[in-house]
Amino acid sequence: MHGSVKNHALSIYIGVACVVLMMPIVIVLILAVGDQTYMRFPPEAFSLRWFATFFGDPRWQRALGSSVLIAAIACVIATVFGFFAAYAFVRGDMRGKKLLLAFMLLPIIIPHVITAIAMYFMSGPLRLVGNVFWIGLCHATIALPIVLLILLSTLQGVDVNLERAALSLGSSRFGVFTKVVVPLAFPGILSAGLFSFLASFDELIISLFLAGVRSETLPVRIWNSLHLQVEPVIAAVSAFLIAVTGLVLLLDALVRYMRTARLASPNGGH
Amino acid sequence: MKRTPRLNDGTVFVVPAVLLLVLVFVGPLVWFFMRTLISVGTPAEIAAHAWGVISSKAVVTALTTTNWISLLVTLLVLAIGYPVAYFLATRQGWRFTLVLFCIVVPYFTSVIVRTYSWMVLLGRNGLVNQLLLHLGVTDEPLSLLYTKTGVLVGMVYVLLPYMVLTLFAAMKAIDPTLMRAARGLGAGSFYAFTRVYLPLSIHGVISGSLIVYILSIGFFITPALMGGPADVMIAMLIERAVEINFDWASAAVMSLLLLVATLVLYSIYYRLTDVRRMMGA
Numbered sequence: 001m002h003g004s005v006k007n008h009a010l011s012i013y014i015g016v017a018c019v020v021l022m023m024p025i026v027i028v029l030i031l032a033v034g035d036q037t038y039m040r041f042p043p044e045a046f047s048l049r050w051f052a053t054f055f056g057d058p059r060w061q062r063a064l065g066s067s068v069l070i071a072a073i074a075c076v077i078a079t080v081f082g083f084f085a086a087y088a089f090v091r092g093d094m095r096g097k098k099l100l101l102a103f104m105l106l107p108i109i110i111p112h113v114i115t116a117i118a119m120y121f122m123s124g125p126l127r128l129v130g131n132v133f134w135i136g137l138c139h140a141t142i143a144l145p146i147v148l149l150i151l152l153s154t155l156q157g158v159d160v161n162l163e164r165a166a167l168s169l170g171s172s173r174f175g176v177f178t179k180v181v182v183p184l185a186f187p188g189i190l191s192a193g194l195f196s197f198l199a200s201f202d203e204l205i206i207s208l209f210l211a212g213v214r215s216e217t218l219p220v221r222i223w224n225s226l227h228l229q230v231e232p233v234i235a236a237v238s239a240f241l242i243a244v245t246g247l248v249l250l251l252d253a254l255v256r257y258m259r260t261a262r263l264a265s266p267n268g269g270h
Numbered sequence: 271m272k273r274t275p276r277l278n279d280g281t282v283f284v285v286p287a288v289l290l291l292v293l294v295f296v297g298p299l300v301w302f303f304m305r306t307l308i309s310v311g312t313p314a315e316i317a318a319h320a321w322g323v324i325s326s327k328a329v330v331t332a333l334t335t336t337n338w339i340s341l342l343v344t345l346l347v348l349a350i351g352y353p354v355a356y357f358l359a360t361r362q363g364w365r366f367t368l369v370l371f372c373i374v375v376p377y378f379t380s381v382i383v384r385t386y387s388w389m390v391l392l393g394r395n396g397l398v399n400q401l402l403l404h405l406g407v408t409d410e411p412l413s414l415l416y417t418k419t420g421v422l423v424g425m426v427y428v429l430l431p432y433m434v435l436t437l438f439a440a441m442k443a444i445d446p447t448l449m450r451a452a453r454g455l456g457a458g459s460f461y462a463f464t465r466v467y468l469p470l471s472i473h474g475v476i477s478g479s480l481i482v483y484i485l486s487i488g489f490f491i492t493p494a495l496m497g498g499p500a501d502v503m504i505a506m507l508i509e510r511a512v513e514i515n516f517d518w519a520s521a522a523v524m525s526l527l528l529l530v531a532t533l534v535l536y537s538i539y540y541r542l543t544d545v546r547r548m549m550g551a
Contacts, residue, residue: 006459014357017350018372024387024427025375027397031390041390041397077290085287091280102536102545104287107295109536111488113505114525115295117512118302141295144287145548152546195378202380204491219382226386226495238383245378 025242032239037232050236060221060237066132067201067217073136074143074200079193081140082147087181089148090155091163101152105145112142112205120209130212138206143196150195154188155181187259194248194255201244299529306522323523328507333527336503339418339493340486343425344479347433350426351478355437356467360446377431385492388424389415392496416498424492429485433478439547440474477543484535488528504528 027041032050034043054060085104089097107115119138120129128134158181166180167173182189204219211220218237225231310316323329358369376384391397392414399411414420444467452462490505497503504524511521539545 010353010357013353014369017354018369021372021376024384024391025379027390028383028387081287081290084283088280088284094281102540104291105545105548109484110532111505111528113488113490113508114529117521118298121302122298137294141291149548198378204382219380222382222386234386238386241380241383249378
């Protein structure tokens with residue numbers, strides 16, 4: 001009896017916690033379809049006008065374009081470099097492995113304000129402020145730790161004997177990579193790509209310093225708006241960012257599901 | 271001719287990533303600190319300047335505020351997150367999935383979006399004030415936004431998932447039969463919890479608190495948008511020194527201070543935990 005009362009209390013607490021955790025997300029989604037011209041909840045009428053504003057305004061379109069391009073660059077660089085690094089950590093025989101990994105995770109530990117200012121300090125004289133490729137490269141350093149953490153656990157699940165077998169059967173080192181390691185680690189690589197894209201897409205502080213006027217990203221434009229005067233279109237833009245997060249999580253869940261389905265099928269999925 | 275295929279020479283594959291970090295991450299940091307501090311003058315002048323910055327009223331106040339807010343945030347996140355992590359570690363099926371969903375969705379949502387939402391919620395006519403008025407807790411709307419309360423709410427919300435996921439990873443390793451054994455041997459549920467479960471999860475408590483504290487002291491977006499004039503944290507002061515005063519030398523001194531504090535805490539974290547499990551990965 002006593003225990004069940006306690007379990008009820010815990011369940012109620014968890015219920016309340018879940019509502020509070022999801023509330024800010026839900027509020028933004030509702031505000032985005034509201035017809036109001038100032039920050040007010042709940043909206044009195046509903047319309048998609050702010051989405052029309054967001055997708056119709058060339059300045060917002062440019063910001064969306066910059067965000068996607070920067071995130072794509074960061075995602076490709078971080079995923080490729082991160083994959084090779086994770087492989088080295090799992091298969092390599094180096095000393096000080098743990099310390100090196102701790103070093104490579106630093107970009108998510110060191111306050112982004114410091115990193116951003118240091119990058120900005122260097123970007124000025126090199127005329128790199130506003131350069132989309134440079135911002136993507138800078139974002140790649142932030143995304144790299146995420147890729148590493150995901151792929152380390154993926155590659156630990158790849159049986160080293162399969163690589164040995166391929167090598168002793170005459171496969172080249174390159175062949176081992178493309179025919180054995182990459183296919184086996186592919187779900188993890190996809191997840192790493194998705195989350196590194198998201199890390200860059202949502203990044204604010206580095207973009208704030210490096211974007212200049214030319215390459216403002218969506219988070220930078222939201223920041224500017226929140227600082228000056230909150231435009232109602234911000235709710236629609238925020239809802240769009242939430243939708244991107246939702247899409248990434250959904251695709252990741254799909255990738256995981258496909259992997260378990262493949263492992264579970266009796267013929268190994270062939 | 272016969273030799274075992276050697277696979278233990280993968281070390282070289284780490285080079286591109288290390289190069290990327292050295293050139294785009296460490297390089298700019300070193301260059302920034304060197305150039306700005308050298309431009310101040312001789313080592314004695316640098317030391318005098320650094321002391322001047324660190325002992326200035328604005329920086330002392332910001333450091334006190336930063337530590338105080340970070341401490342409160344860490345304790346709040348721990349208190350709120352512990353039962354949630356416990357629930358996750360002891361449940362399966364749809365309950366587990368639902369709670370994990372409610373943690374993971376905010377976790378991967380942009381910080382700026384989450385902060386914006388709390389600005390709407392905590393505003394004078396926001397949902398929280400409407401609720402408080404409706405319940406009769408208060409007669410007139412409370413000032414929640416642009417106060418320390420606002421900063422705390424926003425930061426706790428952003429950092430809670432880090433704590434829950436770290437604690438969950440630690441709790442998953444606890445053998446559930448130990449609690450049953452303690453109960454079976456006559457321990458009350460409170461006694462069994464404090465003497466068995468809590469000590470076994472203390473490792474997660476320490477690493478979760480460390481990671482939340484580390485992230486708190488460098489926090490920028492949420493306090494900058496939700497704080498009042500009295501809630502200036504050190505990261506905000508650094509940004510202002512660069513953006514408003516173009517005072518690179520002072521920004522460098524403050525950044526160095528924050529960087530050293532972060533690295534010291536991170537090295538403790540490194541000693542205590544497996545960095546591969548960072549953020550509950």
